[in-house]
Amino acid sequence: MFNRRVFLAFVASLPAFSAHAGEADEAIAVVRKLQDSQIDVLRRAAQLTLKQRFAALRPALDAAFDLEGMAKLAHGPGFDELPAAERADWIKSFGDYVAATYAQRFEFVEAKGFERDAKAEPRDGALVVSTRMIPVSGEPMPIDYVVKSTPQGWRIGDILANGSISELTQWRRALRGLALAELRKRAGNLLEP
Template sequence: MLVSWAGDAGRQCRGEEGERVMRRYRGSAFRQLAGIGIVLALLLLSPISPAAAAGPSDVIRGFYGVLLDTMQHAQQLGARGRYQKLEPVIFRTFDVPYMAKLSIGPGWNALTPEQKKQAAHAYGRYIAATYASRFDGYSGERLDVTGEQKIKRGTMVQSRIVKSDGEPVSINYMVHDNAVGYQIRDVYVTGTISELATKRSEFATILRTNGIDGLIASLNKKADDLRG
């Protein structure tokens, strides 16, 4: 009887111990699975910037895709609709604060944070309105990325816009990798003329005459006039 009881007690102890071990195992396994689930959820919910996920040429192809679609629906969209479609793409694809800084020149460092923010925003609006105004229709044009070349400060992406009559126009994009991924920092019209250099020359006169507030007002007015 004692042996039987001892055996039963031993089995009971082993059963209780086993149950405790299983509970600990299940708890540990649950915590591990929960941890994995949280990580997966964060990965799925975290937004991935298109610029961060693509190479320099891919950024231009993506931009051209939106630009071509805007051209093809230009009449339905109208000037304001084209602007609204392009503005968020411009701010995502172009490094607007960097471009504003270089276009304004040394005086940028003396600006307040709020002035820098306003200047960059006005500059981005102006770029978007310019594209919306220039690309106001479609008659069979092609927008092609033709290659890229690594250079000291980034990558030069070569492209061309082929007009409906077959005439190609070279447009090159200086793309650099910054905190958010690859973004455009300069545009070379006909392949060689820097937009930043041109804008810096234009802005210098306004800055000398009317200061940064005058430049911001001028850019916003031009954007408003172009978008209609």
């Protein structure tokens, strides 16, 4: 379920800006690169084990997602007070959790590809790249990517399924305030057949 309050808090933390064509192109390129890497895994999902799907997806998610910003929001209060090494481990384990979640889902999804809008729409200090996953059968599924400028460049900060269901909100509900050991355990459990 979409939590509007959490989503508005997320976008309120982003600096306001008006998108230039180059920024929109960069945001779209981040989404395109991520989706291109996912297509191969989606097409071979039935032949890959859960751990093979995880290994294939993890590097692309690292490159595309603002894992630090997402991990901070998912953890909730106290994240900045964690010792630096524990904070880094929490971010890594959060990335493992996200990749394991995708690896599980891809077992049940058969898709031919993705369609993307030709432009990104500014929204609350971020850019939204609208796409549709084209299944082998059935109607296309809208997937919007909230892409923001970070010190590492343009990165995905949230995914909105069907235009409004926030992945980050779901992860925040599942992980908020977890100790590092429990987060590691949850990520590992997702990779058990």
